[in-house]
Every structure is written in C-alpha cells, then in structure tokens.
Amino acid sequence: MRAAIAIVLGVLLGLGGYTFYYAQGASYLSNDPKACVNCHIMREQYDGWLKSPHRPYATCNDCHTPHALIPKYWTKAENGFWHSKGFTLQDFHEPIRIRPKNSRVLNENCVACHREFTAEIRVTHGHDADKLDCIRCHMDVGHGPPR
Amino acid sequence: LAFGVLLLKENIAARKEEARHHVFKIVDLGEQSVDPADWGRNYPRQYDSYRRTSELTSTKYGGGGSDTLATDKLKEDPRLVTIFRGYAFAVDYRLRRGHAYMLSDQRDTKRVTQHAQTGACLHCHAANTVAYRKVGLANGATGTLNDPLVSSHGYAQLQKGFEKVGAMPYSNAVALVEHPVTCLDCHDPDSTQLRVTRPAFLNGIRKLAESTAPLPHLPSIEKWRKGDRREPYDPNRLATRQEMRSFACAQCHVEYYCGPKMTLFYPWDRGLKVEQIEAHYNSLKFPDGRRFFDWVHADSGAEVLKAQHPEFELWSQGIHARSGVSCADCHMPYKREGAIKVSDHWVRSPLLNVANSCQTCHRMPEEEITARVAIIQERNHALLLRAEEATVALIRAIAEARKNGATEEALRSARELQRRAQWRVDFINAENSMGFHAPQEAARILGEAIDDARQGQIALLQPRASSAAQPKPTSVK
Amino acid sequence: LAFGVLLLKENIAARKEEARHHVFKIVDLGEQSVDPADWGRNYPRQYDSYRRTSELTSTKYGGGGSDTLATDKLKEDPRLVTIFRGYAFAVDYRLRRGHAYMLSDQRDTKRVTQHAQTGACLHCHAANTVAYRKVGLANGATGTLNDPLVSSHGYAQLQKGFEKVGAMPYSNAVALVEHPVTCLDCHDPDSTQLRVTRPAFLNGIRKLAESTAPLPHLPSIEKWRKGDRREPYDPNRLATRQEMRSFACAQCHVEYYCGPKMTLFYPWDRGLKVEQIEAHYNSLKFPDGRRFFDWVHADSGAEVLKAQHPEFELWSQGIHARSGVSCADCHMPYKREGAIKVSDHWVRSPLLNVANSCQTCHRMPEEEITARVAIIQERNHALLLRAEEATVALIRAIAEARKNGATEEALRSARELQRRAQWRVDFINAENSMGFHAPQEAARILGEAIDDARQGQIALLQPRASSAAQPKPTSVK
Numbered sequence A: 001m002r003a004a005i006a007i008v009l010g011v012l013l014g015l016g017g018y019t020f021y022y023a024q025g026a027s028y029l030s031n032d033p034k035a036c037v038n039c040h041i042m043r044e045q046y047d048g049w050l051k052s053p054h055r056p057y058a059t060c061n062d063c064h065t066p067h068a069l070i071p072k073y074w075t076k077a078e079n080g081f082w083h084s085k086g087f088t089l090q091d092f093h094e095p096i097r098i099r100p101k102n103s104r105v106l107n108e109n110c111v112a113c114h115r116e117f118t119a120e121i122r123v124t125h126g127h128d129a130d131k132l133d134c135i136r137c138h139m140d141v142g143h144g145p146p147r
Numbered sequence B, C: 001l002a003f004g005v006l007l008l009k010e011n012i013a014a015r016k017e018e019a020r021h022h023v024f025k026i027v028d029l030g031e032q033s034v035d036p037a038d039w040g041r042n043y044p045r046q047y048d049s050y051r052r053t054s055e056l057t058s059t060k061y062g063g064g065g066s067d068t069l070a071t072d073k074l075k076e077d078p079r080l081v082t083i084f085r086g087y088a089f090a091v092d093y094r095l096r097r098g099h100a101y102m103l104s105d106q107r108d109t110k111r112v113t114q115h116a117q118t119g120a121c122l123h124c125h126a127a128n129t130v131a132y133r134k135v136g137l138a139n140g141a142t143g144t145l146n147d148p149l150v151s152s153h154g155y156a157q158l159q160k161g162f163e164k165v166g167a168m169p170y171s172n173a174v175a176l177v178e179h180p181v182t183c184l185d186c187h188d189p190d191s192t193q194l195r196v197t198r199p200a201f202l203n204g205i206r207k208l209a210e211s212t213a214p215l216p217h218l219p220s221i222e223k224w225r226k227g228d229r230r231e232p233y234d235p236n237r238l239a240t241r242q243e244m245r246s247f248a249c250a251q252c253h254v255e256y257y258c259g260p261k262m263t264l265f266y267p268w269d270r271g272l273k274v275e276q277i278e279a280h281y282n283s284l285k286f287p288d289g290r291r292f293f294d295w296v297h298a299d300s301g302a303e304v305l306k307a308q309h310p311e312f313e314l315w316s317q318g319i320h321a322r323s324g325v326s327c328a329d330c331h332m333p334y335k336r337e338g339a340i341k342v343s344d345h346w347v348r349s350p351l352l353n354v355a356n357s358c359q360t361c362h363r364m365p366e367e368e369i370t371a372r373v374a375i376i377q378e379r380n381h382a383l384l385l386r387a388e389e390a391t392v393a394l395i396r397a398i399a400e401a402r403k404n405g406a407t408e409e410a411l412r413s414a415r416e417l418q419r420r421a422q423w424r425v426d427f428i429n430a431e432n433s434m435g436f437h438a439p440q441e442a443a444r445i446l447g448e449a450i451d452d453a454r455q456g457q458i459a460l461l462q463p464r465a466s467s468a469a470q471p472k473p474t475s476v477k
C-alpha cells in the first residue's frame, strides 16, 4: 500500500506531466466545475450541484478549497494527489465521503460567504467554538438532498 | 518508474472507455429463456452476482449459517416447538438462505418429505412461468408460448396453469420445473425491464388496490384508485419503477395461504397491517363452511393461524417504505464495476454490504450503522422472546385445563386469545428482519401479543370475569 | 514565509468582519442580572421570542390547551386517577405549557396548595441561581455574588443554597424567587455562552459520567472517561456545544426524586434506561432503612414509583440523539430575522414550527412530516392505553384480594409486579413526546409493562405457581 502510494507520488511529482495533462489535471487549477467531472467518479456530485440552490453563486472550489490564495493551491495539490491516486488504484471507499480535513475547509467557506447572516449564532460558543457545523443542518446545499 | 506513468495513463483511458460502454446482445432472449446462463451471456455482471446467492452467509439474525443444512430454528428456540405443535412447522423449520437454494431446500424439507404438500408450494420456489403457461395452454388457455407474458393471453395462460399446477401433488408438480427464481421471473426478456410474474401476487395486489386501506408508499395504487377503475390494477402497466423495485420481491416475501382447501392467495383484501389481515382471515369461510384457520393446535385445540415471512407487509409500515426506499435499494444495491453501475444480484443481508446499501443514504461510519441495527434487533428479540413465553404459558394453561376436563365453552375465550396472540407473535417471528423493517410497529404487535396471551391465562383462571377478558376487536384503520 | 504572511492577512480581515456584527451592548450584564428584560435590551430578538412562551398552544398531544388552566390529564384519562391513588398526582395533574407559566402553575397546583411541598420544587420552576447563591453565602459558602457561577466559589455557593432552600417549606422558599427560567439560567452573562446551572443536574450528570453505561450520544463523557478522572466531569467545562444544546434542557426535563426524605436528585448512577434507573431506585434505602419508594398505593398497598417527564432519558435512547440532533435543534430552531438568524426562544412543540425545526433536515412536505409523527404517536398512544388498562386491572385485583383477606405474603409478588408495571407505564405516560423521542424503545417499555401487570393478576389467581410469575430481573446493560 505504502509502496503504491510512493510510486504514484513519484509519478505525480516527477514524470507525471503527461498523465497530468491527459487526465486534465490542470483542470484542478481552474474554477470550472466541469474540471471536476472529468472524473466520472464526481458525476453524482456534479449533477447534484447543477440542481442545487448554490449553482448560481458557488462553484466547487468556492466550497471545497480555501479562499486564501496559498492554502487554496496547497489543498488543490493535496486533493489532486489523493483523487488521482484513488482514481487510478480504484481503492477508495465508496460511496465517496468527504475527509474531516476537507470538511473543515468546507465549513469555513460557508461562514466566509454567510458571515454576516450567521454572526449572531456564532457568537455564543461552547467549548468547540469554531465548529458550528453548518452541514449538520444544511447537508443538501451543495448537492441537493443526499437521497 | 516510467512503467508507473504508463500504467496510470492506461488506466485512465480504460475508465474513460468504460463510461461509454453499452450492452452487447450476444444471445436472443425470449419468453422461453428460462436458463439464467443464457441471460448471462448478455449480462455477465448481473449473472455473476446472481450466482453468488449460493454462497453461505450469516449475520447475527440473518442468513442461513455455514452448515450444509440451514440453521434449525426449532433447536435454537424450543418455544417454537410448543407453539407449532400439530403442524408441519414443528417438524422442520430453518433459517432462510440464498436464492440458489430455494428449490432444493423446499424439496428436502421434512415439511415436504414427511407431509403431503401441493404444487402450490412451487409458486415461490422455482422459475415457473413457462411451466405454468404450458399447463395453462394444455388446459384450454388461448394464444401461444411466444405471446409476451404481460398480455391478456400471457396472463390467462399463467393464471390457468397456476391453478392447475397448484392443485397437483407436490411430487408431480416439481417435475415441471428446473431452476430457482430466474431472470425471466423478474425481467421482460425483450427490454430487461422489471416485471412481476407471480399469479398470486398479481391477484393479491389487485385486491389490495380495491381495498380502502391508505397506501401512501404505493403511489401508483393511490392514483389508480382516483381513476375510473374500469381496468383492474396491473402493476406491470401502472407501477412506478421504484415500486417495481419492491414488487419484484413482494412476489414471494409475503404472508400467504397455501393449504389444500383453497387456491394459494395473499390475504390483502383489507390492507397490509397485522390486524387487517387477521380481520380478513376471520371473515373467510372454507368450502365446508367452517371459519378459516391454518391448523388446530395439538395441545390446546385452538384453531390457529400461521404467518409466513411478511417482509413486504412489515416493510410497508416502516419509515423506509414511507420514504420511498425499496427492497432492492438495500438488498440489491448498485455497485460500481469499473465505470458502470449495476444492481448487485447477490441478494442477501444488507449487513454484509453496508457501504453500498446503507451508506449511500446514511452518512456515517459502517460500525455506527451496524450498531444501530443491532440496537433495533436486540430490543425486538428480547420482546419477541417475552411474547413467545407468554404464548407458551397460555398453550400450557389451556392444555392443562383440557386435561382437567374443562368444557369447550370454558375454553372458548382462551382459545380465541391464543389465536390472536399466536398470529401476532408469529407475524414478527416469521418476518425475517428481526424488527428492522419497521421497529415500532413490530414492538407494538408484540406488545399486543403479550396482552392477548396473558389475558387468555387470566380468562381460564377467572371464568366469571371472562367476559371482561373477551378479545377486544382492535380498531382496523 | 510568504505563505504565513498571507494566512495572517486573511485572518485579520476575518476578525474585522466579526467586529461589525450585530450585538450592541446596551446593558452590562452580570451574575446578578436575573431580570430577562435587562438581557432583552442587548438581545431584543431572543427576548421577544422568549416572551412568546406565554402564548397558549396545543397540538394533538402537545401544549397545554387554550383554557386559562392547562388541560386536566385526570379528566382526559380517568385510569390515571386509579393509578395514582394515594398520591398528590391523583388530585391535580395537568398538561405542561409554555415556560412563562412554570412558576405560577406550580404555585397554583393543588399538589402544592393542598399538599405540603418543599422548596426543592423550585429547582426547575424558577430563576433561582441568585437566590441559591445568596442563601449559600448566608450559610457559610465562601466568595461573593460576583464570582462567575462557573467557578469553585460559584459552584459551592449554588450547591449549599440548593440544599438549604430545598429543605425549606415551599411557601418560604417561593418568596425568594420572582421569575420563571431566565437567560441567566442558560447563559453566561459575559459571553452569552450556554451553561448549565441546576445543581441536581450538575450532580446527576457527574454520577452518570462515573457509571459504566455506554453513552455514544454524549461524546464528551466518553472522552472524560478515558482520561485520568482526577477532576469530576463538569459539563460547563467539557461538553461540546452540541451537547450543551441538549443539557440546557436536561437541567429540568428529566426524571427526579424530590420528596421530603432526601435531597432532590437525578437517578442516573447506573445509566439512563428505564431499567437502569429502576435498578438504582431498588438499590436505594431511605434514612430509616426502608427500601426506596415514592408512595404507598392507597388501594393496593404496593410501594410504587413515580416517573416525571423523562424527556432527556427517552431522547437518549432514540435515533435523533444517536445522530447528534439536540433538543434545541427541534425546540429552538434557528429562524431568520431580517439579515440575521437567531435561535427561536419560543420553546414549544416543533409541530407548530415544522418548517424550521424538521424541514432543514427532512426535505419533505410539512403534511408528510406531521403524518409521520401522527403515526408514531397514535401507535404509542394505543399501546399506552393498553398498558394502563392492564395496570388498573392489577390494582383492582390486588385491592379485591386485600378485601378478601389475602395475607401480606400472598400479595407480595403481585405488588412487586405492580411496582414494575407502574414504573414503566408512567415512564412513557409522563414523558411528553407521546413516544416520538424514541418510538421503538417506548413501545418496548410498554410491552414489558403489560407483561408485568398481567403476570401480577395471574400471580394472585394462581398462588401456587407464583414463583414462576416472580418478577424477572431484566438484564441491565
């Protein structure tokens, strides 16, 4: 397993240019949601997004990558790696589930856009002040209802 | 390392290809294509998983165990021996297992080898559409074997053959069939579209449609009811795709009557709830004029009922049915094969495949999902045992009273209560999800069973007050 | 390095944004700000909705009705009069209503006006933190009224005052308080952060944490258990925000003992399930050495228990708790007020506000949601009545046996079964969601109640066999 990761890592960092091109890896760097559906694996999420209330306002990256410049590209690179690896080795858990780390990014992005509107409910904080989990109630904002 | 890059590229190319994939027709399929291997040429993925129903599996309450013979229910729970005394189920009663076994398990059960059974048993244990139609044609039905099954000719042949085969002795009838449930039983050979082919189901669902029971989970019936009703309700023409994904299973996973005195039927004329079915049975008379019953209990002399696998009925009272979640969603979930999603034809316990079957809807770890099922099943199991204990206590009490010479009149009320209690206990015991398909409803039914059984004991001990302990008619809504 | 700088800049921008947010501090709030009107100056939206708890509402099973006095439970269900014979609840027992009424409804109930009660009753019916602390200080607790409540001084003052006030006669104690539950009871005056302030809750949850009962829905307790346990569990320091959104309510919506013989406590030493609480009560002894009970039933002579509003306990067994859905999610959902969203402080039945309370998670029409609740509640209600009937029948049977001169020994077993049955029936009757908070669990409890009650009748009729009908210890997990 580790070996497999190492190989793919090597591929990506070293000689992966062609593959990167072929898989339209560059699309990771664009803001066009179609970039993400290059992987049929993301099809469901894309279709869901098309019907979601956010389609006019937010693209994949608005929700799934940090809005600050450097973290944004770092996250993209990291996710790009995991997703390529998963896609190639077909060893990921299905149904796809967001990782806790990306879940945090996501939540921060909700707040980033809805800062004013949620200002008051975020004032009172318990002991996990940062984590007023928007997704707990608004699970369907990105991709419609989960079922 | 260069190898790695190529591999990666190759792989992506392959996946892109698969996404564009189509079905290649290799074999021409028709209404006589009974052999699943033929279908397998065209649909190898479905066929491969279909064949895996021969694998032996088990979960805490599901599957048939790993022995050659499926696990013996009577050994696991000796209360059942008392409860079924005088009936074939006291002789041999096992856990269900994969579809591949349905024909042989029936052929081999002592309920068949030691008791006389009819051909009606085959209705749910074999690929029988062609056999039924042939017998139907031989008995005067019109048309040919090549008529589509879903046509007036096809239906008439099927129904006629079903009646005739059902009346044969089992041993004659079983010679007419060869396969367990097969592709043709659930699919149109032309379009592969889902269809239902079991005559008793077609008859039963028609009666259900004509009843007044609210069926919010079956929208096509609610819609048919609002129409002119000139044509009877036909699921093959009217049901939604999502409904068909449950009807395919409701062909067999239902309560039925399959004794020698009447043609096999599903008792849905008043609805699908436990007391609606009971009310229907109570209203039925045998040709000899006696009130309907399955057998007379050997110890108590009560005319009692047997419930069989009412999965469809219990599911119908649960939150999943109400939310439009079908049997196939959980028991035949989609699985990805390369870029293609196919229905997993390895029909089995969803607990063996939580990722595909539950996690598409429930966003939580697998352990959490199985823990939730465990809580539901354990609660149900504890209450089920309690209800069985109460029923056994009542049976013993009646038997003792008989021995001590109690009059028929003195026993009447207790026997009626046994009939009620036993029907309810059995409804949940015979249902195969250990309460999961509708947890609160199952617990309610068991609560009523306990009450009935204990009131039966009281009625015997306190004959003067027995009028107070009369079975109260439960309001049927 | 460039990375760090950018991050920092983002961060500062974010903080500036926060600073522009909507709360204008008009009044300085502190640990003595009991009057909600003061808080209302700073938080007008919350205050406005808080005041609406004085509106009279009702749903099929919720709310208190539209009369000046809340609906009389005893008139609606005369079985309760028999069940509570010999206890204050047989005199006056009404439906709950909005928080605004909690103090006056307690002052006016015949349970208080016609029976002697202690100051302990005020624990859950008044804004009492300041009163408790004052009495605590007067009785030797250290520190001042300005210490934060969540501090060792604050806690010590509170606990001391709670014990002292609890021991006073009700009429003296009630003079010390003025308001129903108020902002200060749930919020830190400085940060507005949620907090819990009820001493019996702080004590009870500590005991619960120290028990071995699995509590998957309370992760901070599971976490504390894994630590060194040197400091006792303190929800105000350890609970997650989401837990606090339920603990705020669990301060009061719980089973308790509040009689004259011991200080008010929550019986959670073995866990929150009905049989765990029962086991705890059964293990307790009064100072006079007798086994714990709430009262001796006037007709039957049994030492029985009274269950009060175990909402937190039942919710804990349900699928919502397990899914992390808190009381506040349903009973205080967010609502939009112009450009801002706030928690609806009009605490009431969620059925009056399905859009905000259920539909964010359940995407279906309002009628569908209320229909689902109705199905759950109707099933529960029918089973509840059945269980009450059985309990009443047992009480009558014991009373009759007593009249007919049965010995104490002959009555023992039936009385024990009454204690068990009654505890279970009452647990679900006193719980205020009519089964909704945990439908299967509620049905299970009622099923057991029926069994116990009917076995009690049998034990009386069949004294020889009474050993078989002995109350079986339910396994406590």
Ligand SMILES: [Ca+2]
Pocket (backbone or CB within 6 Å): B255, B256, B257, B305, B306, B307, B308
């Ligand atoms: Ca049957």
Ligand SMILES: [Ca+2]
Pocket (backbone or CB within 6 Å): C255, C256, C257, C305, C306, C307, C308
């Ligand atoms: Ca109590």
